[in-house]
Amino acid sequence: MVAAVVGLGLMGGSLALDLKDKGLADKIIGYDRNEEHKKEALHLGLVDEIVEFEEIKKADIIFLAIPVEGIIRTLPKLEDVDRKTTIVDLGSTKEKIVKECPKKIRAQFIAAHPMTGTEYSGPLAAVRGLYEDKIVVLCNTEENDKEHLQKAENIFVSIGMQIVYMDAKEHDLHAAYISHLPHAISYALANAVLKQEDPKSILILAAGGFKDMSRLAKSNPKMWCDIFKQNKNNLLTSIESFKKELRFATRLIEEEKWEELQEWMQKATTLHKIL
Amino acid sequence: MVAAVVGLGLMGGSLALDLKDKGLADKIIGYDRNEEHKKEALHLGLVDEIVEFEEIKKADIIFLAIPVEGIIRTLPKLEDVDRKTTIVDLGSTKEKIVKECPKKIRAQFIAAHPMTGTEYSGPLAAVRGLYEDKIVVLCNTEENDKEHLQKAENIFVSIGMQIVYMDAKEHDLHAAYISHLPHAISYALANAVLKQEDPKSILILAAGGFKDMSRLAKSNPKMWCDIFKQNKNNLLTSIESFKKELRFATRLIEEEKWEELQEWMQKATTLHKIL
Numbered sequence: 001m002v003a004a005v006v007g008l009g010l011m012g013g014s015l016a017l018d019l020k021d022k023g024l025a026d027k028i029i030g031y032d033r034n035e036e037h038k039k040e041a042l043h044l045g046l047v048d049e050i051v052e053f054e055e056i057k058k059a060d061i062i063f064l065a066i067p068v069e070g071i072i073r074t075l076p077k078l079e080d081v082d083r084k085t086t087i088v089d090l091g092s093t094k095e096k097i098v099k100e101c102p103k104k105i106r107a108q109f110i111a112a113h114p115m116t117g118t119e120y121s122g123p124l125a126a127v128r129g130l131y132e133d134k135i136v137v138l139c140n141t142e143e144n145d146k147e148h149l150q151k152a153e154n155i156f157v158s159i160g161m162q163i164v165y166m167d168a169k170e171h172d173l174h175a176a177y178i179s180h181l182p183h184a185i186s187y188a189l190a191n192a193v194l195k196q197e198d199p200k201s202i203l204i205l206a207a208g209g210f211k212d213m214s215r216l217a218k219s220n221p222k223m224w225c226d227i228f229k230q231n232k233n234n235l236l237t238s239i240e241s242f243k244k245e246l247r248f249a250t251r252l253i254e255e256e257k258w259e260e261l262q263e264w265m266q267k268a269t270t271l272h273k274i275l
Numbered sequence: 276m277v278a279a280v281v282g283l284g285l286m287g288g289s290l291a292l293d294l295k296d297k298g299l300a301d302k303i304i305g306y307d308r309n310e311e312h313k314k315e316a317l318h319l320g321l322v323d324e325i326v327e328f329e330e331i332k333k334a335d336i337i338f339l340a341i342p343v344e345g346i347i348r349t350l351p352k353l354e355d356v357d358r359k360t361t362i363v364d365l366g367s368t369k370e371k372i373v374k375e376c377p378k379k380i381r382a383q384f385i386a387a388h389p390m391t392g393t394e395y396s397g398p399l400a401a402v403r404g405l406y407e408d409k410i411v412v413l414c415n416t417e418e419n420d421k422e423h424l425q426k427a428e429n430i431f432v433s434i435g436m437q438i439v440y441m442d443a444k445e446h447d448l449h450a451a452y453i454s455h456l457p458h459a460i461s462y463a464l465a466n467a468v469l470k471q472e473d474p475k476s477i478l479i480l481a482a483g484g485f486k487d488m489s490r491l492a493k494s495n496p497k498m499w500c501d502i503f504k505q506n507k508n509n510l511l512t513s514i515e516s517f518k519k520e521l522r523f524a525t526r527l528i529e530e531e532k533w534e535e536l537q538e539w540m541q542k543a544t545t546l547h548k549i550l
Contacts, residue, residue, distance in 0.1 A: 115480050115481075115482040116482055116483075117482070117483075117484070118483075134482065135479065135480060135482070137480065164479060164480070170476075174476065174477045174480055175480065177467070177468050177471065177477050178468070178477055178478070178480045178481050178482075178485045179480070179482070179484060179485065181464070181467075182464065182484050182485050182488040183484070184521070184524060185460060185464060185488065185521070186488065186543075187520075187524065187539065187540050187543040188517055188520035188521040188524060188543075189456070189457065189460060189517060189520075190543035190544075190546040191520045191539065191542055191543045191546075192452070192456075192513070192516040192517040192519070192520045193452050193453070193546065194542065194543070194545065194546055195516060195520070196452065196516070199546075199549060200549055201445075201449065202449045202452050202453055203453070203546070203549050203550050204410065204439060205390050205410060205412065205439070205449055205450065205453045205454070206390075206453050206550055207390040207391055207392070207409065207410070207453075207454070208391075208392070208393075209392070209454060209457050209458070209490075209491050210453045210454065210457050211550070212487040212488070212490055212491070213457040213460065213461065213487070213488060213491070214546055214547075214550070215484075215487055216484050216487070216488070217540075217543040217544060217546060217547070218544055218547050219540075219544075221537045221538075221540035221541045221543075221544060222537060224540060225533055225536055225537040225540060228528055228533075228536065229531070229533055232528060232531070235528060236525065236528060236529065238467070239521065239525055239528075241467040241470060241471070242463055242464060242467040243518070243521065244467070245462075245463040245464075245466045245467045245470070246459070246460070246463040246514065246518065249459060249462065249463060250511065250514055253503055253507060253510060253511060253514075254511065256504070256507070258500055258503075258504055261500050261503065262496045262497060262500040264462070264466065265462050265492075265494075265496035265499060265500060266496045267466055267469065268461075268462040268463075268465035268466045268469070268492040268496075269465075269492060269493055269494075269496060270469065271465040271466075271468065271469055271474075271478075271489055271492060272489075272492075272493050274474060274475055274478050275478050275481055275486070275489070
């Protein structure tokens with residue numbers, strides 16, 4: 001089986017490494033718009049060959065590991081692939097992508113969101129085992145051909161993932177709370193500190209807590225701006241829920257209602273009984 | 276040298292382990308208000324002996340590893356210690372503690388804030404090496420006797436810490452941004468998700484990013500409520516700075532100003548060039 005990976009960064013590059021390691025593809029071909037990334041991916045051995053975009057259509061399975069706006073622009077260019085070719089995207093939003101997918105390839109297009117990643121990007125960020133023991137959400141699979149769905153499921157399971165099925169609309173709301181909102185918060189925290197008079201003298205005190213809270217603010221701005229754009233309404237809803245909690249706590253602090261504040265904190269600690 | 280540790284939880288217990296490992300004390304005596312913690316600390320070998328509060332006064336150095344409100348209540352009870360006994364607190368706030376320290380023991384009281392910890396608490400949370408390669412802030416040391424200051428500095432350096440000297444007022448503002456604000460945000464994020472209709476179906480999607488962002492929300496509510504109380508004004512200032520950033524981003528998302536949003540994110544990523 002020939003696998004094609006479009007986008008040779010963290011997600012695509014790591015997937016390519018796993019496909020090869022697990023013997024899931026005889027050959028892995030890769031495409032990226034960025035010339036530097038092409039060279040790096042080949043040099044790092046992420047893919048066997050770098051090809052022109054048209055050539056990826058010859059693969060048995062095509063993975064789109066590119067920013068979500070790019071996925072929407074790319075799908076119409078794949079309308080003429082063979083009906084046996086499976087197409088899988090790895091984007092962080094699903095509703096708009098599923099909706100915009102051309103009808104002609106909808107049955108063979110698997111909308112997937114692997115819940116994994118790091119704050120780094122590009123081919124140099126690719127690592128083995130990124131997908132191991134992680135969740136992948138597959139959306140609206142009732143619109144897929146069984147054959148294509150099974151091909152994708154088999155690969156995700158083979159690289160160590162657990163599959164969760166979800167409606168794309170529901171996925172996007174949940175992803176807003178669990179991933180997109182935390183990114184927005186992390187960027188805001190980083191900017192709040194940077195705006196202070198002498199950020200260096202603040203940051204010298206940074207320990208594990210602050211490093212964890214600001215880690216997501218290292219994430220690729222272009223990629224995350226695309227995600228925020230596609231999940232605008234859910235993201236705004238989740239930001240409002242968060243702001244409401246922070247407003248509540250702020251009021252308790254202002255009014256020195258320490259017992260109520262402690263109860264509010266106590267409630268938050270229960271999250272980890274579920275998590 | 277006999278060292279006394281008051282409060283046998285994460286900070287005090289870990290310190291006791293390091294004091295023993297590094298041969299910095301011949302004997303370590305411990306006190307805790309919590310009967311269960313006393314037994315656990317002795318059972319875990321954190322201290323050599325559990326003593327009554329009055330007995331800790333016989334030690335050569337006393338560490339106060341208790342919540343910040345407890346530190347303020349305890350200092351007056353130590354007014355009658357020998358003038359050669361060094362007292363060190365490990366609290367996360369410094370201005371109020373330094374101000375409230377009785378004059379009689381001010382020269383021998385070292386106000387310290389080790390920038391380390393985990394989200395866990397109690398004697399079972401104590402670990403070796405918690406202080407290794409971490410920063411400790413010492414505040415208003417010009418008010419200290421050289422002899423006492425050197426005794427404390429020597430211990431902090433011996434357990435692997437790097438000392439930063441700071442005015443207590445400045446420390447509290449910086450600590451608000453680097454530690455107290457991130458805790459408030461983490462509690463708010465946890466509560467925002469818990470308030471949703473079906474938090475479990477959201478949390479099943481949690482990956483590293485969300486886990487990092489919600490980790491601090493596991494922290495001891497009593498301890499953190501005390502810190503918020505003592506650092507009320509700085510915390511409110513830092514929350515307002517953060518809210519301002521989030522409001523700015525929210526407006527850009529609402530108005531679909533994606534280029535400006537990306538610039539805002541790009542700015543945030545520069546934090547890691549300093550950090």
